[in-house]
Amino acid sequence: MSRPLPDIPKRSEPIAGDIFRAIADCTVDWESWLSCEGEVLWVNRAVERFTGYSPEECLAMKDYPLPLMTPEHRERIARYFAEAGRGSTENNIEFECLHRNGSTSWVAVSWQPMTDSDGRSLGFRASVRDISEKRQMREQLRLHNEHLEQLVQERTARVAELEQHRLKMEKLAALGELAAGVAHEINNPLAGIRNAFALLKRHIPTDVKHYDKLDLIDGEIERISGIIHQMYQLYRPSQQRASTFSLKQAVDVAITLALPLSRKANVKVSASFGSPVAVGASGKNAGLGSDEVVLREGELKQVLLNLIHNAIQASEAGAQVNVHARADARHTILTVTDHGHGIAKEDIERIFDPFFSTKTETVGQGMGLGLSVTRGIVEAMNGTIDVTSEPGKGTKFVVRLPRRLADDAAHP
Numbered sequence: 001m002s003r004p005l006p007d008i009p010k011r012s013e014p015i016a017g018d019i020f021r022a023i024a025d026c027t028v029d030w031e032s033w034l035s036c037e038g039e040v041l042w043v044n045r046a047v048e049r050f051t052g053y054s055p056e057e058c059l060a061m062k063d064y065p066l067p068l069m070t071p072e073h074r075e076r077i078a079r080y081f082a083e084a085g086r087g088s089t090e091n092n093i094e095f096e097c098l099h100r101n102g103s104t105s106w107v108a109v110s111w112q113p114m115t116d117s118d119g120r121s122l123g124f125r126a127s128v129r130d131i132s133e134k135r136q137m138r139e140q141l142r143l144h145n146e147h148l149e150q151l152v153q154e155r156t157a158r159v160a161e162l163e164q165h166r167l168k169m170e171k172l173a174a175l176g177e178l179a180a181g182v183a184h185e186i187n188n189p190l191a192g193i194r195n196a197f198a199l200l201k202r203h204i205p206t207d208v209k210h211y212d213k214l215d216l217i218d219g220e221i222e223r224i225s226g227i228i229h230q231m232y233q234l235y236r237p238s239q240q241r242a243s244t245f246s247l248k249q250a251v252d253v254a255i256t257l258a259l260p261l262s263r264k265a266n267v268k269v270s271a272s273f274g275s276p277v278a279v280g281a282s283g284k285n286a287g288l289g290s291d292e293v294v295l296r297e298g299e300l301k302q303v304l305l306n307l308i309h310n311a312i313q314a315s316e317a318g319a320q321v322n323v324h325a326r327a328d329a330r331h332t333i334l335t336v337t338d339h340g341h342g343i344a345k346e347d348i349e350r351i352f353d354p355f356f357s358t359k360t361e362t363v364g365q366g367m368g369l370g371l372s373v374t375r376g377i378v379e380a381m382n383g384t385i386d387v388t389s390e391p392g393k394g395t396k397f398v399v400r401l402p403r404r405l406a407d408d409a410a411h412p
Contacts, residue, residue, distance in 0.1 A: 025044045036123050067098075069096060070098050089111065094108045095109065108129055247292070247325050295381060302373075304334065304336070306370045311397075324337075331401065342391040383399060
């Protein structure tokens with residue numbers, strides 16, 4: 001059997017008014033009724049949850065609801081409520097609510113005018129709801145967007161950097177191929193000139209006038225031969241194999257090879273070595289002595305010799321060039337430092353380009369191929385070369401190589 005429906009009382013104005021007041025009092029939002037002049041007429045119980053003040057305290061409060069918000073928002077909300085008294089409607093105006101205990105929370109207020117059945121103005125109703133979670137989510141979204149934007153900028157910069165690197169590598173490859181072709185074409189006639197000159201020199205008496213110039217000619221032929229050799233190295237892949245050798249001995253040999261130039265320039269070249277690192281019996285570098293590395297010995301010496309020559313040529317007479325070498329468990333680090341004239345900031349990015357040279361004022365000091373070849377050798381051994389310089393104070397080159405060259409790089 002179905003239960004009989006309860007008797008529904010006849011509607012009357014007092015009962016309807018009580019019901020609507022109960023509904024308004026029990027809403028989650030903080031509700032207020034204000035006159036057109038801004039005088040508070042009624043506040044629901046939710047105000048206590050938002051502010052810590054009872055409805056009775058709010059009704060007795062001067063300038064309600066301004067004392068219930070943080071000072072920086074009061075002037076703005078006062079202007080809005082003045083407009084509300086003139087019949088305006090707004091939605092979701094945000095401000096910071098001030099609790100009795102001193103805490104704050106973010107809320108949003110909406111209002112609309114109220115009229116009676118005859119259309120006469122009764123003031124306006126203001127409804128306030130908590131938006132703390134919404135603000136937190138909005139802030140998280142903002143931070144997330146900023147992070148995404150930063151990632152996009154970083155990726156874009158990286159893509160641009162890789163594109164620049166690709167274009168540079170294509171340019172270097174083209175220059176290297178051109179240089180190798182030119183070197184090949186020059187090498188054959190140069191060999192003929194060298195052989196013919198050697199025959200002539202053997203048959204010219206030493207007392208002939210200007211005989212001393214023959215040595216000058218011979219030296220210039222050697223210099224041309226050296227330039228051609230460097231041009232070959234811009235394009236030709238390495239044919240050397242990695243071997244185990246003493247890093248200290250390699251540095252000493254390179255300094256010895258640079259001795260003629262250092263004496264001529266009156267520049268002293270000194271060497272120092274980091275504390276030797278012994279390698280354990282197991283692992284990637286097993287079996288190496290504390291001073292041993294597994295690299296292309298001849299190419300390592302050439303890298304050192306090129307950097308030492310550059311440092312000497314950049315130094316004044318009486319100056320000193322320092323070469324420091326060390327090997328840790330994984331890396332080989334070589335540093336060549338001079339105290340010469342340094343490199344201008346605008347030239348730093350170009351010094352590794354083929355045929356770029358900062359030594360154009362001095363005749364006979366190369367075509368700007370030494371550093372290009374040096375970087376090519378270093379990168380072919382899975383290494384890097386960096387330079388720091390300050391005009392008038394000197395330059396430092398740092399070469400970082402693996403302690404043991406990987407098999408695929410060791411056997412091209």
